[in-house]
Amino acid sequence: MENFVIQAQIIYSASPTELAVIPSGFAVCMGGKSAGVFERLPEAYASLPLLDFSDSILIPGLTDLHVHAPQYTFRSLGMDLELLPWLETYAFPEETRFSDLSYAQDSYEHFVQALTKSSSCRACIFATAHTEASILLCKELEKSGLHTFAGRVNMDRSAPEGLKEKNAAFSLKETERWISLMQQEGLTRTRAILTPRFIPSCSDELLQGLGELAVSEGLFVQSHLSENEAECALVKRLCPEATNYADAYARFNLFGGEGRKAIMAHCVLCPPDEEALLKERGVYVAHCPQSNTNLASGIAPIRRYLDAGIRIGLGSDVAGGAHLSIFRAMTDAIAVSKLYHRLIQPESSPLSFAEAFYLATAGGGSFFGQVGSFEAGYEFDALVLNEGDTLPSPRRFSLRERLERMVYHLEDRAVTAKFVGGRRLF
Amino acid sequence: MENFVIQAQIIYSASPTELAVIPSGFAVCMGGKSAGVFERLPEAYASLPLLDFSDSILIPGLTDLHVHAPQYTFRSLGMDLELLPWLETYAFPEETRFSDLSYAQDSYEHFVQALTKSSSCRACIFATAHTEASILLCKELEKSGLHTFAGRVNMDRSAPEGLKEKNAAFSLKETERWISLMQQEGLTRTRAILTPRFIPSCSDELLQGLGELAVSEGLFVQSHLSENEAECALVKRLCPEATNYADAYARFNLFGGEGRKAIMAHCVLCPPDEEALLKERGVYVAHCPQSNTNLASGIAPIRRYLDAGIRIGLGSDVAGGAHLSIFRAMTDAIAVSKLYHRLIQPESSPLSFAEAFYLATAGGGSFFGQVGSFEAGYEFDALVLNEGDTLPSPRRFSLRERLERMVYHLEDRAVTAKFVGGRRLF
Numbered sequence: 001m002e003n004f005v006i007q008a009q010i011i012y013s014a015s016p017t018e019l020a021v022i023p024s025g026f027a028v029c030m031g032g033k034s035a036g037v038f039e040r041l042p043e044a045y046a047s048l049p050l051l052d053f054s055d056s057i058l059i060p061g062l063t064d065l066h067v068h069a070p071q072y073t074f075r076s077l078g079m080d081l082e083l084l085p086w087l088e089t090y091a092f093p094e095e096t097r098f099s100d101l102s103y104a105q106d107s108y109e110h111f112v113q114a115l116t117k118s119s120s121c122r123a124c125i126f127a128t129a130h131t132e133a134s135i136l137l138c139k140e141l142e143k144s145g146l147h148t149f150a151g152r153v154n155m156d157r158s159a160p161e162g163l164k165e166k167n168a169a170f171s172l173k174e175t176e177r178w179i180s181l182m183q184q185e186g187l188t189r190t191r192a193i194l195t196p197r198f199i200p201s202c203s204d205e206l207l208q209g210l211g212e213l214a215v216s217e218g219l220f221v222q223s224h225l226s227e228n229e230a231e232c233a234l235v236k237r238l239c240p241e242a243t244n245y246a247d248a249y250a251r252f253n254l255f256g257g258e259g260r261k262a263i264m265a266h267c268v269l270c271p272p273d274e275e276a277l278l279k280e281r282g283v284y285v286a287h288c289p290q291s292n293t294n295l296a297s298g299i300a301p302i303r304r305y306l307d308a309g310i311r312i313g314l315g316s317d318v319a320g321g322a323h324l325s326i327f328r329a330m331t332d333a334i335a336v337s338k339l340y341h342r343l344i345q346p347e348s349s350p351l352s353f354a355e356a357f358y359l360a361t362a363g364g365g366s367f368f369g370q371v372g373s374f375e376a377g378y379e380f381d382a383l384v385l386n387e388g389d390t391l392p393s394p395r396r397f398s399l400r401e402r403l404e405r406m407v408y409h410l411e412d413r414a415v416t417a418k419f420v421g422g423r424r425l426f
Numbered sequence: 427m428e429n430f431v432i433q434a435q436i437i438y439s440a441s442p443t444e445l446a447v448i449p450s451g452f453a454v455c456m457g458g459k460s461a462g463v464f465e466r467l468p469e470a471y472a473s474l475p476l477l478d479f480s481d482s483i484l485i486p487g488l489t490d491l492h493v494h495a496p497q498y499t500f501r502s503l504g505m506d507l508e509l510l511p512w513l514e515t516y517a518f519p520e521e522t523r524f525s526d527l528s529y530a531q532d533s534y535e536h537f538v539q540a541l542t543k544s545s546s547c548r549a550c551i552f553a554t555a556h557t558e559a560s561i562l563l564c565k566e567l568e569k570s571g572l573h574t575f576a577g578r579v580n581m582d583r584s585a586p587e588g589l590k591e592k593n594a595a596f597s598l599k600e601t602e603r604w605i606s607l608m609q610q611e612g613l614t615r616t617r618a619i620l621t622p623r624f625i626p627s628c629s630d631e632l633l634q635g636l637g638e639l640a641v642s643e644g645l646f647v648q649s650h651l652s653e654n655e656a657e658c659a660l661v662k663r664l665c666p667e668a669t670n671y672a673d674a675y676a677r678f679n680l681f682g683g684e685g686r687k688a689i690m691a692h693c694v695l696c697p698p699d700e701e702a703l704l705k706e707r708g709v710y711v712a713h714c715p716q717s718n719t720n721l722a723s724g725i726a727p728i729r730r731y732l733d734a735g736i737r738i739g740l741g742s743d744v745a746g747g748a749h750l751s752i753f754r755a756m757t758d759a760i761a762v763s764k765l766y767h768r769l770i771q772p773e774s775s776p777l778s779f780a781e782a783f784y785l786a787t788a789g790g791g792s793f794f795g796q797v798g799s800f801e802a803g804y805e806f807d808a809l810v811l812n813e814g815d816t817l818p819s820p821r822r823f824s825l826r827e828r829l830e831r832m833v834y835h836l837e838d839r840a841v842t843a844k845f846v847g848g849r850r851l852f
Binding site (some may be wrong): 290294338350396409 | 499503505506508513526536539609676716720721723725757760762764765767768770776777778779818819820821827831833
């Protein structure tokens, strides 16, 4: 059923800084896209099936711009470690296990079930460097009804044995094989995205080949940028010929531009020339506030990026972030923006709730096209939120306050129904 | 029933930096106190009733060293505001309503129900300046079975009309009346604690009178200290004769010492001489990491305080903190310690999970005496934790990892049974 009407209390972003709040309205889905939100249902839609969620709040679906699927099953462990011991104790040993297809199937099923139940309707996902396991993940994602970009990871240097690929040629050949397997599977909701892990784990030869693939196939790219100090110093040593970390991608055509979108996770420590390149190429920043806190990376200057007109969405970065919920990423983004204002740059005003909501919906959603709003023409991604009897109070709350309470206290447990591209997942 | 044995998987603090982990053990409660933890049950206890929680984890109860009861029902609202607009929009108008006893009853019932269900077995609680409403709160707390200190708030200056008390004499008289009402009620688990809101809202005359009361009645004290910059500057202007903010309490006998315990919430910006006084007087720091983040106060130097041997526990500071859970306070404390290490003091090592667990249990618990451990002689406060089928995974987890997962993902929803002073609350 892709033509229907939902009656509900409706909230979405009227602009990057303002919420549209409709205490009683109708959201119309026609052919999987929004036909708009109405306070009175127009005659033209009067005969469509009506879903009555009038006691609930309807918001656009959220997008997770950065998440590591194989790390889901150990999320929240070792959050008191720093980046390197955490990678060595948890992330790398776990990813090594994905050469075992039965383990991969089991683990990815857990991840996809959790993502399906979550507040995210769309996600940009890292798999591992294992081609077959990555295909398993994509098939699970396709079945779920979620819309995603998923990437087989490339890493041919500076990685532990068992994870590091033989060489650049092997990594490229396997990437091409993975893309053609994706095509054979005929996946429509799950799209391939090139995923060089990050500069330190990719040789120039590999990056060169991936850039050629990006150009020839028009593929999008996801990776990491300027996450922490040691990493930035390493990139400087590894790539003396690049003008900065971003350029180490850009000189191989892996940094957006010419219609090829790219997401760079973190961007905590970008110098001004990298910021300029993010802006110029329309590259997306995946802001992962919890991961940047947990791994002691720092706080990304999101207010400055917003002022500069850089594209931004939110990422859970599971398992650097312990929580898969993009509602949690919203509240973490507000929280760290307060500390940024206090500790780093007093003139940098903190994020408002409305701004965090925009980043979680239309901000990140736009990587997928017209996604993250109920304006006419947007893909119909929607969440029905209801607190049930879980948040008793003697007070009366405004609609916006009711949303704030669910976002802070229930997070993804508030989601009672979910629609992606007009299809109801539950 | 105050004599019983619990069979479970048991975790408690072996020291401030180490967990004692007993995969299969027996915790013995005799007369409301712990008789110790045993891997094999000693013959002497073999005939006691046995509660079988062998599929669950048993940990000591947690203590919330700082929470505002009247603010509970609006927690999580306006977390994108700064301190002053937040106080004016939410905190002050809400507290004004507690002159209405029926509203107070309703609101405090919600708070006490939530605290009862939470992971906190003990708490140090601010009420408002309304004597009758404060008594209502104390009676609700007494019924709950929790062990608490609760304080009628004193504020005779710099507060909005409707909250500010007439004058110091009135505030003192009402405080004495409240204490005698507490005595008339014969409360045993709910103890009165002197609660000057903070220096800016208390005149010297009021502080003088409260100090005399503290000395004559041997009462403990709770208040706020060095939370944010504007407040510290204001205290400097208001109290030119005090050598520092702490001294503004100390010179009136409101800063611990001589067996009179005191808790100071926040301590984000204490200069060295205040730190020295905290240490010298054995004053407790209530570390409220979420509130300090939400209200853009900063990050308290907890590693430095620990190294200095200052007493520390955790506080939710609802509603400056949005979450009542001290499990959440643990993970927030670890998180902000990472940012402190990254952004303020690289040599300051982040808190470990074991350290945060200690602060939440024995650290804050010691304000109540021997509380927060299963060592023999401690009050028997205990939580039974079980994830049920909420955290499925193909991995096997160690006992400590299982605890980490519940703390991060389920927070207080992991608590399936709760004991305070040997009495089972649910």
